Amino acid sequence: MRPNTVKQLWAEGKPAFGAWLGTCSTLAAESMAHQGWDWLVVDGEHSPVDLQTMIQMFQAISTTDTIPMARAEWNDPVVIKRILDGGAYGVVIPW
Numbered sequence: 001m002r003p004n005t006v007k008q009l010w011a012e013g014k015p016a017f018g019a020w021l022g023t024c025s026t027l028a029a030e031s032m033a034h035q036g037w038d039w040l041v042v043d044g045e046h047s048p049v050d051l052q053t054m055i056q057m058f059q060a061i062s063t064t065d066t067i068p069m070a071r072a073e074w075n076d077p078v079v080i081k082r083i084l085d086g087g088a089y090g091v092v093i094p095w
Contacts, residue, residue, distance in 0.1 A: 004067060004089050004090075005038060005065065005067060006018075006038055006039050006067045006069075006089070006090070009038065016038040016039055017037060017038050017039075018037045018038055018039035018040055018041065018066075018067075018069075019032055019035075019037050019040055019041075020040075020041050020043055021040055021041065021042050021043060021047075021057065022043045022046065022047040023047065023049075024047065024048055024049050024053050025057075026053075026056050026057050026059075026060040027060075029042065029057040029060040029061050030060035030061065030063060030064075032061075032066075033060065033061040033062075033063065033064040033066040034064055036066075037066050038066065038067060039066060039067040039068075039069050039089075039090075040061050040066055040067075040068060040069065041069045041070060041071055041092060042054050042057045042058070042061075042068065042069070042070045042071070042088075043070075043071045044070055044071055044072055044073045044083070045071050045072065045073050045074070045094050046071075051082055051083070051086065054070060054083065054086060054088075055086035055087060058070075058086060058087035058088060059087065062087065067089045067090070068087055068088055068089060069088055069089055069090040069091065069092070070083045070088040070090075070091055070092070071091070071092040071093075071094065072091055072092070072093050072094065073094075074094060075093050075094060075095055080093065
């Protein structure tokens with residue numbers, strides 16, 4: 001597992017810039033990752049992204065230095081663990 005550069009930036013008191021992905025497209029995820037963002041969040045709550053697609057999007061993002069993150073569909077420990085197991089470096093949890 002590569003270092004979480006977002007955490008490193010925050011530890012240094014620096015901002016980390018990113019974007020939100022509300023699409024199911026791995027091509028869009030990879031294209032966005034190549035734009036130089038520090039992080040990208042795959043939205044699993046307000047988009048039709050399922051876990052399998054989310055993992056494929058993490059893989060596409062991970063071809064770059066961009067850190068893959070996700071917004072879980074719900075505040076469920078099982079869902080959150082599966083997202084982390086799938087490759088997310090961080091999870092936004094809805095309430």
